[in-house]
């Protein structure tokens with residue numbers, strides 16, 4: 001005989017199972033819809049994006065990336081050939097390196113082109129040129145981030161790309177224009193310097209000789225006039241020296257004739273002659289011949305550094321060095337003076353007039369160099385510049 005209670009229990013259990021199965025269907029449907037939604041968002045996004053799973057197989061390849069790479073999603077999804085969009089030979093993309101936790105290998109594949117993302121933990125960004133993309137190559141800024149499930153397990157990686165070719169081209173144009181401006185400025189200075197030296201300098205020398213001739217012919221009885229003539233000759237002489245100094249400051253003729261080191265030594269000797277500040281220097285001869293823009297940049301750096309020491313530092317000592325290693329040139333200009341707040345000089349809001357240090361930084365950047373400034377109130381000042389040997 002069938003037990004009544006058992007029958008009821010069974011019916012109840014069947015109902016429960018039916019309910020559970022409906023709920024499961026709903027959950028599945030909701031999951032499918034949310035996955036579909038995510039796919040649509042990714043697919044419709046104007047940012048070229050791809051996603052790989054934990055065994056480096058592409059699971060998403062959006063429309064924007066199809067456009068960029070010329071590779072259709074259907075031809076690449078479920079393969080591990082995403083590298084084909086960027087490179088000629090098989091190699092890891094940033095997303096692959098992150099997926100394998102090979103952070104230490106990033107420098108090898110993206111030397112000097114990458115950095116850790118400030119925004120997303122574990123993500124990395126890089127900028128690189130891809131000659132195969134587009135008619136004449138593209139500059140891409142790309143970010144890769146690891147993807148984790150709710151338990152923190154690594155389940156894949158996503159990579160987004162941004163075309164920065166136009167920005168790069170604009171940067172290059174600005175760079176080349178700045179270089180031209182500096183070239184023109186130096187040429188103008190050179191011609192002005194020659195003009196002052198050759199023309200005004202010659203005229204003043206003639207004046208000096210004329211005064212001395214008249215003085216010699218003057219009878220000794222006219223001693224007051226003779227004294228006045230001597231005074232005039234002294235002033236003319238002083239003016240000649242000033243003019244020579246100005247002409248040299250505008251364009252150091254020694255760089256071309258005797259080389260950078262002699263020009264720098266001359267600069268220091270001049271400084272010594274008109275300043276109380278004790279100056280020491282150590283300029284190492286650079287074996288490799290440098291481009292004239294590099295020579296002039298180094299010279300202008302020391303010139304501006306010394307001008308600043310004279311004008312602002314109230315130092316008692318200054319020390320200048322020029323050293324070089326296999327690939328770099330190092331410049332140090334140091335004083336023990338009052339120092340200053342570096343951020344004030346480079347703040348657009350606070351500083352409008354001072355151009356010396358800013359233009360030094362710009363000049364260096366144009367030839368791939370950099371300027372570090374260590375200073376602070378009562379801490380003295382140290383300018384450290386590093387330039388690549390061409």
Ligand SMILES: Nc1ncnc2c1ncn2[C@@H]1O[C@H](COP(=O)(O)OP(=O)(O)OP(=O)(O)O)[C@@H](O)[C@H]1O
Nearest residue numbers: 308309312313337339340345354355356357358381
């Ligand atoms: N060696 C130094 N010691 C103390 N203060 C300095 C030194 N060098 C620079 N400064 C400070 O930094 C400021 C900016 O220097 P910068 O050379 O850029 O401009 P500037 O010398 O004022 O003007 P210029 O455009 O003629 O060079 C100076 O006004 C000064 O306050």
Ligand SMILES: [Mg+2]
Nearest residue numbers: 307308356357
């Ligand atoms: Mg200055």
